[in-house]
Each structure stands twice: as C-alpha cells, then as structure tokens.
Amino acid sequence: MSxxxxxxxxxxxxxxxxxxxxxxxxxxxxxxxxYVELEPNAEVELHSHPHEQVGMxxxxxxxxxxxxxxxxxxxxxxxxxxxxxxxRVIALEDGCEALDIFHPIREEYL
Amino acid sequence: MSxxxxxxxxxxxxxxxxxxxxxxxxxxxxxxxxYVELEPNAEVELHSHPHEQVGMxxxxxxxxxxxxxxxxxxxxxxxxxxxxxxxRVIALEDGCEALDIFHPIREEYL
Numbered sequence: 001m002s003x004x005x006x007x008x009x010x011x012x013x014x015x016x017x018x019x020x021x022x023x024x025x026x027x028x029x030x031x032x033x034x035y036v037e038l039e040p041n042a043e044v045e046l047h048s049h050p051h052e053q054v055g056m057x058x059x060x061x062x063x064x065x066x067x068x069x070x071x072x073x074x075x076x077x078x079x080x081x082x083x084x085x086x087x088r089v090i091a092l093e094d095g096c097e098a099l100d101i102f103h104p105i106r107e108e109y110l
Numbered sequence: 111m112s113x114x115x116x117x118x119x120x121x122x123x124x125x126x127x128x129x130x131x132x133x134x135x136x137x138x139x140x141x142x143x144x145y146v147e148l149e150p151n152a153e154v155e156l157h158s159h160p161h162e163q164v165g166m167x168x169x170x171x172x173x174x175x176x177x178x179x180x181x182x183x184x185x186x187x188x189x190x191x192x193x194x195x196x197x198r199v200i201a202l203e204d205g206c207e208a209l210d211i212f213h214p215i216r217e218e219y220l
Contacts, residue, residue, distance in 0.1 A: 005177070005179050005190055006176075028190040028192065029162055029193075030162045031164050033166070052141055054141050056209050067115070071115075076119060077116065077117070078117040078143050081115065082138065083139075
C-alpha cells in the first residue's frame with residue numbers, strides 16, 4: 001500500500017458526481033476520505049450504496065434526507081448513514097462543504 | 111444498531127485521553143467518528159492501534175508524527191494512518207481540532 005500519510009486536496013482524485021457537486025478523494029486500505037463541495041442549491045440526488053458513510057459538515061449548510069429522516073446540517077454536525085439506506089443532500093443558498101468517509105473503499109472514486 | 115443518523119457533539123461520548131486532549135465519539139457499524147480537541151501545545155503521546163485511522167484538521171494546527179514522517183497540518187489537510195503504525199500529535203500554540211475516523215470501531219471510546 002503506497003497511499004501517502006499526509007494528503008492535500010490537490011493530491012486527491014477529483015470527480016464531478018452531479019451538476020455543481022465535486023468530490024476529492026483519497027483512499028487508505030479500508031476507508032476512503034471524500035471532501036465534497038456543493039455549489040449553492042446543488043443536489044446529490046437520491047441514491048444508495050452498500051458502503052457505510054459517516055461525515056461532518058465543514059462549511060455552509062445542506063438539507064440531508066436519510067431514509068425517513070431529514071435535517072439541515074451546519075458546520076460541526078456529523079452524520080452516520082448505514083449501508084444501503086437511500087439518501088439525498090441539497091445544499092442551501094450558501095453552498096456546502098463536507099468531509100465524507102466510506103467503508104469499504106468506493107472503487108469508482110479511486 | 112440504533113445509532114442516530116444525525117449527531118451533534120453534545121450527543122457524543124466524551125473522553126479525556128491525554129492532558130488537554132478530549133475526544134467526542136459517535137459510532138456506526140464499522141466506523142467511529144471522533145472529534146478531537148487539543149489545547150495549545152497539548153500532545154497525543156506516541157501510540158499505535160490495529161485500527162486504520164483517517165481524518166482532517168478542522169481548526170488550528172498540529173505537528174503530526176506518523177512512523178518516520180512528520181508534518182505540520184492546518185485546516186483542510188487530511189491524513190491516512192495505517193493500522194499498527196506509531197503516531198504522535200502535538201498541537202501548536204493555537205491548539206488544534208480534527209475529525210478522526212477509525213475502522214473498526216474503537217470499543218474503548220463507545
């Protein structure tokens with residue numbers, strides 16, 4: 001395993017996953033870091049994946065809809081999304097940045 | 111598993127792990143979020159654990175010593191610490207806050 005110990009966003013693999021939504025990813029062996037940036041009102045559309053997802057909002061705010069629950073999260077608020085639970089995230093007018101972590105690695109974002 | 115989907119730091123389990131170093135933790139099934147706060151110049155002493163650890167500095171700055179590598183990390187800088195690699199973290203004079211994620215769960219911090 002040759003992943004660097006210290007990672008700058010500029011070292012990351014970057015993907016635009018929805019209009020106005022980019023992810024910058026770095027992988028360890030079992031977990032993937034994904035720094036996600038949503039432009040104002042941008043949306044991560046309803047989806048699910050078998051990977052567990054945890055994270056924290058870093059800047060701005062977004063409405064998180066996870067299964068039957070819904071909440072607007074602001075910086076410092078954390079979330080735990082079990083595998084296979086449908087979720088959707090809509091940035092408010094200030095946009096949103098969040099750090100997501102997945103287990104296992106999402107191979108499509110390497 | 112009844113972990114809440116949305117987690118505030120005030121909902122977390124809190125532990126003082128070294129003088130001036132507290133962690134606020136929340137667990138999913140496979141990963142644990144740990145919001146760590148270091149007072150100015152506080153130190154997470156040299157240690158290791160079998161768990162993989164990834165994370166990002168949120169506020170302030172700290173010197174991270176991981177295996178043979180050393181770097182001062184500031185907000186937005188991420189790190190990937192493989193299991194069983196010795197590491198040590200020393201906050202600079204502005205203190206430091208970081209979000210750590212562990213896999214698997216660190217049972218001692220539930």
